[in-house]
Amino acid sequence: MAPSIGHIPAEAAAQFGDKTALICPDKTLTFNELNRLSNCFANALASLGVTSGDRVTLYSGNCWEWVVSYYGALKTGAVINPINVMLTPSEVEFVANDCGATVVIASREKALSIAGVKAHSSVKQLIAFGDSALPDDTLSFNDLLASASDEFTMGEIDPDSLSTIGYTSGTTGHPKGACLSHRSIVLNVAMTALMHQRSDRDTVVTALPCPHVYGNVVMSGAVQSGMTLVLHPVFDEQAVLESIQTHRATMFEGVPTMFMFLLNHPDLDRYDLSSLRCCTVGGQTMPKPKMEEVEARFGCPLIELWGMTELGGLGTTFASNGPVKHGSIGVALPYTEARIADAEDANKTLPAGEVGELMIRGGIVMQGYYGNDKATQETIEPDGWLHTGDLASMDDDGCVFIVDRKKDMILTAGYNVYPAEIERVVAGHPDVALVAVGSVPDAKKGELAKAYIVPRVGVAPSEQAIVDYCREHLAAYKVPRAVQFVDDLPKTSTGKVMRRELRTLDEH
Numbered sequence: 001m002a003p004s005i006g007h008i009p010a011e012a013a014a015q016f017g018d019k020t021a022l023i024c025p026d027k028t029l030t031f032n033e034l035n036r037l038s039n040c041f042a043n044a045l046a047s048l049g050v051t052s053g054d055r056v057t058l059y060s061g062n063c064w065e066w067v068v069s070y071y072g073a074l075k076t077g078a079v080i081n082p083i084n085v086m087l088t089p090s091e092v093e094f095v096a097n098d099c100g101a102t103v104v105i106a107s108r109e110k111a112l113s114i115a116g117v118k119a120h121s122s123v124k125q126l127i128a129f130g131d132s133a134l135p136d137d138t139l140s141f142n143d144l145l146a147s148a149s150d151e152f153t154m155g156e157i158d159p160d161s162l163s164t165i166g167y168t169s170g171t172t173g174h175p176k177g178a179c180l181s182h183r184s185i186v187l188n189v190a191m192t193a194l195m196h197q198r199s200d201r202d203t204v205v206t207a208l209p210c211p212h213v214y215g216n217v218v219m220s221g222a223v224q225s226g227m228t229l230v231l232h233p234v235f236d237e238q239a240v241l242e243s244i245q246t247h248r249a250t251m252f253e254g255v256p257t258m259f260m261f262l263l264n265h266p267d268l269d270r271y272d273l274s275s276l277r278c279c280t281v282g283g284q285t286m287p288k289p290k291m292e293e294v295e296a297r298f299g300c301p302l303i304e305l306w307g308m309t310e311l312g313g314l315g316t317t318f319a320s321n322g323p324v325k326h327g328s329i330g331v332a333l334p335y336t337e338a339r340i341a342d343a344e345d346a347n348k349t350l351p352a353g354e355v356g357e358l359m360i361r362g363g364i365v366m367q368g369y370y371g372n373d374k375a376t377q378e379t380i381e382p383d384g385w386l387h388t389g390d391l392a393s394m395d396d397d398g399c400v401f402i403v404d405r406k407k408d409m410i411l412t413a414g415y416n417v418y419p420a421e422i423e424r425v426v427a428g429h430p431d432v433a434l435v436a437v438g439s440v441p442d443a444k445k446g447e448l449a450k451a452y453i454v455p456r457v458g459v460a461p462s463e464q465a466i467v468d469y470c471r472e473h474l475a476a477y478k479v480p481r482a483v484q485f486v487d488d489l490p491k492t493s494t495g496k497v498m499r500r501e502l503r504t505l506d507e508h
Contacts, residue, residue: 001190004157004182005164006042006074008189008224009035016200016226023230023247024064034067034223037145039152041072044144045103048125052077052155055099055165057123058211059092059114060107061085062233065129065141066210067219069105074163075154078103081165081177082211086493089114091175096121099165099177099370105141108132159183165370166213166309177370180312188313188364189220191333196251196280196303196320200226203275204251205243207235207258212494214282214305217313218253227251235495237261241271248275252298255283255495257434259294259302264433264457268297276300278320282307283496285402285420287427288326304329306402310366310379310386316400327424328399329392336362339385340394346381350393355403358392359385391418408499410439410447417449417478419499425473426451426480431461436489438502440482450482452489452502461485 002008012021013035021031029037050056056073058080060066073080081099083092092114096104103125104117111128115135118126127139134140163182167175192198198221206229208215222229230243235258244252259281262268276298281291282305294302305317306329316338318330332338340356342348350356361384368376379387391403404418411417419437426435434454439447455461463483470479490501 002186002224003159004074004154005080005185005220006071006077006154006157006182008186008220009038009071009075010154012223012226019200019226020228021223022064022067023228024062025233027064029064031223031226034071036150037068038071038075039150040145040148041068041141042075042152042154043148045073045076045078047148048103048139050076050078050103052157053162054078054103055081055101057081057083057092057096057099057101057104058106059083059085059087059104059110060129062207062210062215062231063107063129064231065107067223067231068145069141070210070219073103073105075152077155077157079162079165081167082216083167084211084493085110085209089117093117093120094174095167095177096123098174103127105129108134111138157182159186162367164312166312168309176372176375178310178312179367179370181367184364184366185220185312187335188311188333189217189224191335191364192217192305192314192317193221193225194334195317196221196278198222198225198227198251202250202277203228203230203247204253205230205232205240205247205249206253207232207240207495208253208255209493213307213309213311213313214253214255214494217307235261237265238267241265241268241273244276245272250275250277251279252276253280256281256286256290257489257491257495257497259286260290260427260434263290263293263297264454266457273298273300278303280305280317282314282317282329283494285327285329285424287424289424289428291326306330306390306400308388310388311360311364312366313364315360315364315388325395325397325399328395328401330400331398332360332400333362333364336360336364338394338398338400340392340400341385343391346385346387352396353393355391355393358388358390358400358402360388361385410449412442412445412447412449412477417447419449422449422451422470422474422478422480425470426453426466428473429461429466429469431456431459431465433457434489436497436499436502437480438499440503440506442481448481449478450484450502451480452484452486452505454488455485
């Protein structure tokens with residue numbers, strides 16, 4: 001296991017040399033080239049005064065420059081702050097100020113959108129990707145690379161020192177910065193690779209955003225393991241299917257909506273996906289019928305995983321060479337513990353089968369929230385157990401089954417209704433491509449469940465057909481009282497459905 005994240009490219013280059021490491025639409029890099037370019041960028045940052053402990057914000061979509069910048073910054077001993085491309089300029093300013101960033105590295109488009117960031121924050125330098133003309137006070141990433149040496153000697157980096165400040169999505173109030181050590185990230189990457197048997201024989205296709213912990217683990221897992229990473233800037237069904245076929249990919253990794261869009265693609269069966277040995281899905285729970293359909297049509301196992309920003313990646317998954325239970329997010333990663341706690345008393349562990357809050361403990365857990373001791377104490381117990389905010393149960397084998405987010409629960413006439421449970425049922429209807437369940441206010445019962453459905457291509461299901469189907473599989477109080485058919489659902493940059501935005505689709 002590498003002593004720090006910055007060591008990963010050099011160790012991979014020493015082992016895998018001129019093997020292809022990264023394939024992007026506009027550039028392909030070998031492991032040696034990735035290491036040399038990240039050395040160049042580390043030297044460039046050092047020449048700008050970046051030293052150990054400085055905060056460097058990375059604000060861009062997927063591209064080869066993102067990967068080079070990530071490792072280059074970490075080689076200097078700086079703390080990386082990878083942020084969501086969907087953040088607005090004012091949100092970027094908040095994050096930069098909150099973590100004390102001195103450098104922001106961005107795509108040209110994003111750099112132009114935050115051109116005034118230096119006037120409102122601690123940022124001293126703004127670096128932009130691309131060759132197009134830039135404002136006078138913005139540095140060119142390409143120029144910095146071209147003028148820097150590709151030889152770089154890393155200083156001593158304490159594995160337990162801060163490596164990453166990853167901000168939560170901030171669904172309530174301002175986002176919080178989860179502080180993660182080098183050891184926690186490298187451990188997560190290594191254990192994920194172990195569970196999925198990632199190796200230099202693998203080629204992985206993904207459109208998961210690198211700033212997101214799932215995408216980040218896929219990226220670093222590929223580099224560390226000698227895999228070839230085919231990195232898409234955005235998710236496009238046809239482009240992904242062509243990549244799997246062209247590059248003879250052994251893995252595709254994504255969120256449930258990506259798989260559901262692929263299943264709904266009219267030409268799916270025309271593509272040769274026979275090279276796939278396994279796929280992984282995370283970000284949200286995936287309905288069992290859709291998982292079974294993926295396995296049948298892709299011809300490989302689909303392994304569910306679960307993680308969060310506060311873990312720097314995964315917390316649970318299944319071993320790709322072991323038994324898998326559909327509907328479960330797996331077992332705790334090696335060197336990690338998981339338990340189900342009473343939602344009202346975190347010190348009480350519930351027996352198998354009972355629903356409570358999923359809690360995680362081990363070396364992958366964050367150090368705390370940056371500059372927010374109160375939130376840290378509310379989230380991490382004195383004995384190290386992390387509150388995840390997810391309601392779940394565990395069976396006798398240690399397999400965890402997510403019920404839903406605590407905050408997404410719908411209260412209907414005193415009954416607890418979980419949107420994810422309804423989604424899993426509705427997704428089993430043959431005419432449904434994608435579904436999300438939200439709540440609508442009701443004068444008598446407080447809240448009622450409402451299903452928002454993207455139909456399969458070429459079909460036009462009725463609201464009554466969906467409700468009747470639900471009545472066959474759900475208790476009466478769980479059946480959605482309203483159904484609306486939509487063209488698409490509001491999603492995050494990772495492709496996760498944003499339940500809190502579902503009401504924007506409401507028909508008036």
